[in-house]
Amino acid sequence: MTPAELSRTVLRSVRGAVEARELVLAEGALPERVEVAPPPHDGCGDYATNVALRLAKDVGAPPREVAGVVAKRLARVPGIAAVDVAGPGFLNITLGGDAPAALVREVLAAGTAYGRRGRLPENASPGADLTSPPVDLRPAPGPRAAAVADALRAIMEAAGEGARPGGEAVRPVPVKDTAGGYVTAEELLARLGRDEMRWVLLYPAAHDHVRVPERPVQREGNPRFLVQYAYARTCAVLRNAHDLGVLPAGVDEAAAEQAVVARTGAGAATGPVDGGAAVPYTSLHAALAAYPAVLEAAARLRAPDRLARHLEVTADAVLRFLASCPPLPAGEQKPMAVHRARLAVAQAAGTVLANGLTLLGVSAPEHL
Structure with a gap:
């Protein structure tokens, strides 16, 4: 899974959570793209994203809570082995x-x-x-x-x-x-x-x-x-x-x-x-x-x-x-x-x- 594919996968998980009313997000507030990048430190998965921190204000919930919702959906995606919530709300993703x-x-x-x-x-x-x-x-x-x-x-x-x-x-x-x-x-x-x-x-x-x-x-x-x-x-x-x-x-x-x-x-x-x-x-x-x-x-x-x-x-x-x-x-x-x-x-x-x-x-x- 390339970074571009993973970015689209994270965005689909966010959209799925919004459609299922697990996250309440105003129309137009959903980002068009999500940044994913290798984490700055070893032992933090293969990629990290701050999407939950970006969405928290619009959702009206703490970033870690938003991250937890997205993490549950991401963890079910084939090719992703694990998703951990770290720090204030970062998502650390380990590939399969x-x-x-x-x-x-x-x-x-x-x-x-x-x-x-x-x-x-x-x-x-x-x-x-x-x-x-x-x-x-x-x-x-x-x-x-x-x-x-x-x-x-x-x-x-x-x-x-x-x-x-x-x-x-x-x-x-x-x-x-x-x-x-x-x-x-x-x-x-x-x-x-x-x-x-x-x-x-x-x-x-x-x-x-x-x-x-x-x-x-x-x-x-x-x-x-x-x-x-x-x-x-x-x-x-x-x-x-x-x-x-x-x-x-x-x-x-x-x-x-x-x-x-x-x-x-x-x-x-x-x-x-x-x-x-x-x-x-x-x-x-x-x-x-x-x-x-x-x-x-x-x-x-x-x-x-x-x-x-x-x-x-x-x-x-x-x-x-x-x-x-x-x-x-x-x-x-x-x-x-x-x-x-x-x-x-x-x-x-x-x-x-x-x-x-x-x-x-x-x-x-x-x-x-």
Whole structure:
């Protein structure tokens, strides 16, 4: 269950409670959408929502009482394992046991099309410039406006938005170096290289100034490097799994073999695909599930920085997942179902990182 699906599920539960007169709400007071997000602390379920706090005043009841009514309905929904009322009236929602595996299967089945609503150009590869069919955006002078317009064409096409006759102007924001002088695209490219240049121009929000580094920094403190490094780590894990003859779980054997071959260029590993071991819902699952909504918001708000920042969050979650849930057996340990399940999560994470980097026009290197 994705965050968008869960949001609609919560809203349906609220509507059901109103229709059953379990909650008395004036006409027009029902919200059109409900915010759900991963909780700020571990041990508080997979998602949290403050819908009861928002409704309490209109209902005329304490937030915890409203939360209790909604919680009872939510707990009966297939795919939701538990709903707890916390604090002043927050709802902490734990998804059912198959939710993590179902999400991974969805990502792996969609592949490069995951999160997209538009048509994927043929023979697209990580780092490709996806701008066909073009969205008519008119970049203002300057390297940042040009980069934003280029990225938005790809993002809006992926989100299913067509051409816009007459075009939309991209806000011109001058780019200055640390000395305060204006910098051209040619100077940025020579100093930073294409990947770092595009990331530096796309990562800040529209109202923020660009901070141009003296040179690319190849460490995890650099968000661009962090994202590319996390993607390369998923590729390395899958290469090592291939050498051990371990296939990811969650997809059929043929698809898994094709994925290994595509990434390694070598012959496919053999062995049964076993999805019997469950991997708990983690912050990485939450980031993967949120990717389609982030992509839609980036297109709707004309904000490629939203996609860049979500990739940073996803990359951080990838590295924490690989450290806490090793996808490969250690030492003399034999490959088990749980390793295959974790490998599938790593493969899904690599898919999302590559998809996002591609839309930003930044390469997704398999080796760093």
